[in-house]
Amino acid sequence: MEDEEGAAAMEADAAHSGRGEAEDEEVESSDYTSEDEGTEDYRRGGYHAVRVGDSFKQGAYVVQYKLGWGHFSTVWLAWDTVHSRYVALKVQKSAQHYTEAAMDEVKILKQIADGDPDDSKCVVKLLDHFKHSGPNGNHVCMVFEFLGDNLLTLIKYTDYRGIPLPMVKEICRHVLIGLDYLHRTLSIIHTDLKPENILLVSTIDPTKDPRKSGVPLVPPSMRTDEPPPKVPAQSGNGGLTKNQKKKIRKKAKRAVAATSEGSSAVASADTDGSDDRGDLGTTNEGSPRQDGAKKRVTRDRRGSKGAKKMMAMKADLKCKLVDFGNACWTYKQFTNDIQTRQYRCPEVILGSKYSTSADMWSFACICFELATGDVLFDPHSGDNFDRVNWRLHFLGGIKCWLHYKLALEPCKISTSRFPHFNRFFACIKITSR
Numbered sequence: 001m002e003d004e005e006g007a008a009a010m011e012a013d014a015a016h017s018g019r020g021e022a023e024d025e026e027v028e029s030s031d032y033t034s035e036d037e038g039t040e041d042y043r044r045g046g047y048h049a050v051r052v053g054d055s056f057k058q059g060a061y062v063v064q065y066k067l068g069w070g071h072f073s074t075v076w077l078a079w080d081t082v083h084s085r086y087v088a089l090k091v092q093k094s095a096q097h098y099t100e101a102a103m104d105e106v107k108i109l110k111q112i113a114d115g116d117p118d119d120s121k122c123v124v125k126l127l128d129h130f131k132h133s134g135p136n137g138n139h140v141c142m143v144f145e146f147l148g149d150n151l152l153t154l155i156k157y158t159d160y161r162g163i164p165l166p167m168v169k170e171i172c173r174h175v176l177i178g179l180d181y182l183h184r185t186l187s188i189i190h191t192d193l194k195p196e197n198i199l200l201v202s203t204i205d206p207t208k209d210p211r212k213s214g215v216p217l218v219p220p221s222m223r224t225d226e227p228p229p230k231v232p233a234q235s236g237n238g239g240l241t242k243n244q245k246k247k248i249r250k251k252a253k254r255a256v257a258a259t260s261e262g263s264s265a266v267a268s269a270d271t272d273g274s275d276d277r278g279d280l281g282t283t284n285e286g287s288p289r290q291d292g293a294k295k296r297v298t299r300d301r302r303g304s305k306g307a308k309k310m311m312a313m314k315a316d317l318k319c320k321l322v323d324f325g326n327a328c329w330t331y332k333q334f335t336n337d338i339q340t341r342q343y344r345c346p347e348v349i350l351g352s353k354y355s356t357s358a359d360m361w362s363f364a365c366i367c368f369e370l371a372t373g374d375v376l377f378d379p380h381s382g383d384n385f386d387r388v389n390w391r392l393h394f395l396g397g398i399k400c401w402l403h404y405k406l407a408l409e410p411c412k413i414s415t416s417r418f419p420h421f422n423r424f425f426a427c428i429k430i431t432s433r
Helices: 002-016 094-113 150-158 165-185 242-260 289-313 359-370 384-392 399-410 420-427
Strands: 061-069 073-078 085-092 125-132 137-145 199-201 317-323
Touching: 002 420, 094 125, 094 137, 125 399, 150 289, 150 359, 150 384, 165 359, 199 359
Parallel strands: none
Antiparallel strands: 061 073, 073 085, 085 137, 125 137, 199 317
């Protein structure tokens, strides 16, 4: 699943693109998994059944494989045949309220793109949008620049141990450039800022970047005139079997190897810890060596973690804000139900008015998570007042709570490792009421 997680994210926004929908609703149907949107919503007003090789907009975009899905759309890697580049294609559900939400998103994205002609504002760029007619209705489709892994994936690559502060600062610099552009220039509030909605421009593992090949992995389907299936393949890979997907990945890796021969060992590290020499668990005489096999597997796993951490340390930290499915303007807001729970600001929890400061609260939570690998606030569902009371009045106030939070795991989050926290504490004037 990590193979798709990075690039995936391009519009991980699919999960949050409806207006007025409660974003932290749990999906209770057993038909849904983290890798598969299920089949229930492949009906009139629901998802469009996309297949690998399908063409959109008179052949302008050819579907390569699935990047991700959400409750309101699916997102696909596509090949732009006009400009010879990879793009992320988001296909919205076709019901009227999803269409209206998508057009609101397009309006915001066009405003963002129009004000950033030199692509310097660290916000994802909308390249194209159109409507696609299918058996389930008319679907708004959005085409975005293809980006890399999200910040949650970067955190996972470090095994949730936190990212060095110089790297955190570099990431924050790009995020703040994007937020400053949205807030001061455009009066836009993102409303769902979180690690999953901030994408690196490149993939952490270079071998997983399809752009390295410069050519499409899948040619246009010869069956585009046939009616699409009523439901997608159960594999959750957009119609590909596991073997087919494996072949595509191998082809991509070969293309990468051809263009980056002689690159560092990190770039070609086998991150799943497999041993391709084929001698794992046997001696030269062919007799089993289970103990040796276990030890080698353990070493491979440790090596895999080490390789991932090395990749993370060498990652290009330029990043962009994505997922404007719930964005609004300071002067025109669509709903009071905004933000993912862990990054939700007190005024939203209390049902009060909100503005750009809501994004800044989320940003501060993300900074802490990047530096420590730990979520700053991890509330459970329940009464809103209880949640904000828990946030702001716990343990004598925010300052005391942060001291408590850092003291829980002193080896992991020590003030000697993060000396800036002491300076931060000295500046805090907030106390409980």
